[in-house]
Amino acid sequence: MKAFILGLLGVAIMAGIARAEEMDAMWGESTVKLRAENAERGELFDEGNYAMFIHWGLYSQLANQVDGKTYYGIGEWIMDPKMADIPAEEYKRLAGTFNPTDFDAKAIAQLAKDAGMKYIVITAKHHDGFAMHHSKACDFNIVDSTPWKTDPMKELSAACREAGLGFGFYYSHSQDWTFPGGRKGPTVDENGKPATFDDYFTKKCLPQVEELTTQYGPIELIWFDTPGGMPKERVQQLVDIVRKNQPKALVSGRAGHNLGDYQTLGDMEVPHHNVEGMWESVDTTNDSWAYAWYDQRWKTPKQILHRLVSCVGRGGTYMLNIGPTDTGAVPERAARSLRDAGEWIRRNPQVVYGTDASPWQHAMPWGDVTVRGDRIFLSVFDWPESGKLFLPGLKTEIASAHLLVNGKPVAINHESVGDWKIFKVPHVAPERLVSVIEIDLVGSPEVDPTFGIDPNNGTEILAEFATATGAKIVKHRWMEKFGEWVCVYPATRWEAGGKAVWEVDVLTPGDYDVRLTYSGEGRLVWGVDVVGGEHIQNQQNASHNYQEFPIGWLNFPAPGKYKVAVSCLEGNIESSRLKSIRLIPLEAYEETSRRVATLSR
Template structure:
């Protein structure tokens, strides 16, 4: 992914990580498999997810994978004075020094759980083709003999991550890059690699492309059959798709005139044979294999009419960079609230460092977020959107029992709730007890026109000072589902 300063450019011209617009082409195609529909409903209940971009590139603190891509865009920059070919050779040797001896997946899972997240998406393989699991399809993997960490009993990193998070009750998501820049049947050594796409015409060399498709299916087969229950297959690299043109996929490039069809019907069927009900997210491609959509580094202005997830970095970068600029807990909480009020999920990314540790500042932010979630999580989990979604400083969610929660998002200099608060929108049931989450004391309230007027005692205003957001429970304000 890109630093924050490049986000606007990324959204307009195919940022790394998705390398596509945040929105996908065409109409959303609803899933009909009842097992997948049920899993999607469960995923929407989770609301808040944890993502990690991690690989040998963390040793350099550079953007994951993209510096070996020969495109003239900022996120593909390399050091001045070094030839592209020389740089790629150095990059490809990074696994030979990758030895994250402080890797502790149980600690990661505990930190993520304490932050209030409910599912994890882990990078099993990014575009550079390095596998963070014990694949049998490639020697470019964490368990290869030339990787120092291969002798560690926890060398199969993906297995360890999945097992540790699963033990804490997390949903499990496998990030997997469809393009593989290390594979000779994607970037063939016979030709130059001018951009992110495969570097030969798949119509002229169908044998090479078939080998790559078979390789991809074999790797997905390993992940879905050998690594325990998996809930989400999160496929990145949206330029790998069967269309004949790829306009606007890369800045300054019209893509390539040949298809990059990896047989998604066959891949999804195979993966779901191993994992019935598996959510497949073929990012930014559209069609029936993008079960939910993934706006990147931004929050849509309005609710979307299909399942969706904002994926966003806690810092500026997706992968570890020294002295990254981390968002405040207040900012993250308010973005989470805005997302769920519009019916989405929020997937928050942190990049572990080369030793296998989550950066201390990131951990501190996660702890602060978790403290807010412990008080207010009931308004987040298993919630759905309800009109008016947002009104001024307010955001709204509903639960299946008809309870509506109204979130009050304070301004930066606003440390206490007003003594009298007018909450527009859904009316609590007559005689209901309106409460501020974190307090058992019923609040005096009345209905005036289209607003619920709540009186907040001075003692409660003082007790709840400096909250990132305040949440009011309005029982019976929506029909029960």
């Protein structure tokens, strides 16, 4: 018997090795090792799905502190009247002490490569007008105005080519706060004569874009920003320069007037719905874009991976920013998180590179899904201690399923209950950061995207997925600090009888704890219904900043599809904004309560 068992184990191990070798062969020569010079136009963007953004300039020297006062928010806007309100001539004098001798282009390129990123985009000129390259169009540049006398763009472009990474520039094409005629800049020139936007555009903007697209080798993309007030014909001129000099380069959607090649979402915005077409989310490793001395709220490796996989799962690209210090060094904690996340990507490249959006069109309670052909990848961020992972709505037959452990496949069993697939998994997560289940299907994935209520921990469903009648789903965007954007899509503007309605798929019948996340003023009364079934309502205090409140229990008497409706019934209804509903199986709710009680003792 022992020999027989050992024989079976040997077969399983050999099968696993063969499967791993198949994976290595499949991914080893794809975009995982794709060098920038071999990529077609937009391929690193569309297939690589992950890039490094760098905000670095004179503002990094101030690090959000002026005359002993700290300004909280985005440091590259430090000149702005809403920040430190620094006059242009005073700001320009900072260049005389800017000496970033710790800048190491090869180390930054290696960091991006270790992180799993496929190209780097760096600020060549931000709104402050300081050119981080050797520009002949304006002497306010890093070579002519600083004691360093070095062009870091030359060094970084060369380092990216050596590392096989793509390279690109950020360029603020409309705003320039130190050059006469630039938007929000001086209104008169050095002779006291009135300056127009055309003066700035023809004397500085146009020639600098010409420099950037001709003097630094192949460019992956030009990331224009803040086009407000810029005439379409001027944007078109810039796009034409890029097309002429760098025919393989992309132009960011923030060029304006729909002249870019792809869409850039709002800063720090990771969408919850799938987004059609080519798009990117831009985010940063802490709360700041440029270096801020006080900002130590770094994203952990798990948070980075969660936001990356969420972007890829919605069909987009994730560009994550670092802010080097005034000396040019990358903050060590940011670098550490990037490398740790990159090590996971190295073991699981098929989850990130060259994949398509999730056919469910939204995240799962435990994580997210990416797709390549007939193969889907479940990235499990919240591991089920029950030993069962639930995947709702999968109609396509499963050929095989494997749990990836250190990149090696281990077969796991599953059962089907209707369109629900239930995978038997270990009680303890096999990966420290994110565990991956790889599923081979007998054909392209066909799914029912209805939200399944997860039997382990329940499911939160955002209001933006609801059908609203007598209420509106709106975009609510605000800054927690200057430049730190938060965006939600709540149901609001409630009318009498107004409802937000979701369809849900219940596998496990019984009682469910109902919780609503909302903001508003005073005490609000909310009603929740299983359409055609039970109704509950309750009064709770409102929160100014979207707090979750318990409402009560609802019963789903049998497995199947239900519609759940929420209404704002009484109180300061005009102020109420409903962000989400959460439905938690009572057994899971009781287990969570028991654990909390145990920990509190």
